Amino acid sequence: MDTHMAKIQVHFKVFSVGRCASCNAYNEVMIYDYGRMTYAEMEKKMDTVKHEVKNLQCKKCGHWYPPKSMVYRDSENKIPELSQEIPYGSLRTQEESAEWMAAHEARYEVFESKASEFWMAYTDFALEDWRAAVNELTRVEIESAYKEMGIKSQLRTDQHARKDALNRNLSDADKRIFWRAANEYFVREELLYIGAVGWTPVEYAKTYGRRRTQFAMLHFPVPDVHEPERTRSVAQLFRRDRGDNAFLLRKLSTLNNEVEGAKKRATEYFHANETLKAEVAVGQRKLAEAYDRIRQLEDALQASALINTGDSNDKRKIREQKSFISELLTEVKRLQKLLPEASATVDFPDTGPSEPEDTENDPPQSYASLQGKTLVIIGGDRSEQASNVNAPCRIITVDGMTMGVELDAALKQADIIVVLKWHISHAAMWTARAHAIETDTPIIYSSPINIARILDLAAKKLLPS
Incomplete structure (x- = not known):
């Protein structure tokens, strides 16, 4: 090292820096202060100091994300700022880092x-x-x-x-x-x-x-x-x-x-993935807001129907609300594509008293109200049971864990929809519910999974009030 350079008094501080993966705001946090010392002393100390990579919290939007670089700044302004990009594509484990540092010291x-x-x-x-x-x-x-x-x-x-x-x-x-x-x-x-x-x-x-x-x-x-x-x-x-x-x-x-x-590509993929995760987080928030709005609109529709179903102004409002539900549903589907695979556990809406569980003593319902109808069952795999039952209606079964053309096509044909609780994704459940609201199609949230019991519940739902 140059003798003059070695004797220069410096005061280096280390900062963790990077732009937010969600809103692109610049953030930095000081993670270490070397104190005032000669440049030679600081270089020796750098051999023994390890800087842990910790996530930054954006001061603008609050999102947590990994930093892109570490920056060394001299408070004495005698040495130019030094920036080192964090190589996420080749980071060592804690054990590897300890072995690597011990070898450097030796x-x-x-x-x-x-x-x-x-x-x-x-x-x-x-x-x-x-x-x-x-x-x-x-x-x-x-x-x-x-x-x-x-x-x-x-x-x-x-x-x-x-x-x-x-x-x-x-x-x-x-x-x-x-x-x-x-x-x-x-x-x-x-x-x-x-x-x-x-x-x-x-x-x-x-x-x-x-x-x-x-x-x-x-x-x-x-x-x-x-x-x-x-x-x-x-x-x-x-x-x-x-x-x-x-x-x-x-x-x-x-x-x-x-x-x-x-x-280098691995590091780029890492940051791209962090950006996608931030987009997904935003999508999840919007998705939740959309679901809440659908709940509110459904309540408004039911209230309007109870108050005055004959008022032309109320009918216009109902049409507008149904149209808005359709728009929300489109947005829900778009956001859902950003999200990880949906969980099978769903928080089901409050639909009044729960449907009764299977019991041996319940008398079978008359299926007359199902005559000529199309019953769509969403959730689990009920295709084999449906093909073996003697029913007066057409039965369509759909896997409730995925979204797509099959679900949309089935819903368009439905005269009544049965959603099997605990066997359906959150997105599929809300798609079915929003479709029911928009088209005034009867919908049942069923705990029983036996086909005969499902037919009983459907027949009862379609009985005239």
Whole structure:
């Protein structure tokens, strides 16, 4: 790290930020305060601090949603704002995160245990093509190497320093000392201090040269848990490489691009899903409001009929209310498509005294009132029972768990509707009820599921008042 940069006093705060998935309002919440310290101290502390990803609550609409990024801001305004998008497509579990962090903290031990082998391989690499190796060094790096070796010189530019180093008649042993001293900062302050989890290979290649960056990253000792991070970094440096292993390295780069692309798409899908969940939540609220309105309109229709069925003004209001019910039903169907599969448990409307349960002693009703009618039974699977009963009416059975053309077609043919409680979805029940209101079709909410008992209830419902 640059000495001047390390001594700068900073005061970083971390914010969880993102736009609401429901109303698109921007929200942010401070989740950590590092306090005032030097930049070097803050970087060390960052290695030990973990920020938990928690949902934000929108200040505008109250919706809870996951943040998109974490932002680091310096209250002293000495360091530009840093923003890191949260990679939902590759988040680790708590156990994986603990193992990953422990490995990061142990990186110095891992490196020191294999430092001799690394430096030997790294200096061998330099000796194979000394001119190419030296031509990637900067003036500052060459001056550091000269200082270590006790060589005095006045170097003006990078090019002058490289030419001076190449013109010196150094032995292989001196070249090894020179190369290690010149690369001390790159190896210890970039690769080791930051760790494989934070390597920026493209920037390293621009600053330190592609050849030595490639070799150093390929051979640098890292914990086993961080090998995938090394693979990701190395893959960014061999996209157009040539040589014996060029094909494999380019293939590695291609596979890495595919993996990174998949992670990015997964993050995008995550946010798209959160937006859909917010839309569904809005749909659920509207759906509930629509159901309440249907209840109110049905009560109004019944009240109007009781007060004065002959008044033309009341009849007009009834027609308007029925029309509005039809519009609400269309909206209910549209919203229902946004929602998860409906639950089989339904809160049934208050229809007066409950229909009696099956009893052995109940005498059968006369089915005369059903003669020539079409009875639609919604809920469960009663098709086999219906086909085996001798009834004076036509019986249509419909699965009550799904919406669709079959339900709509059956309702249009119905002279009387029977809804089997606890065997029908919320949406199908309200569709049947709204249709009954709109068309003045008799409807029964039945606990009994026996076909004979259902026919008794239907026949009784159709008896003249």
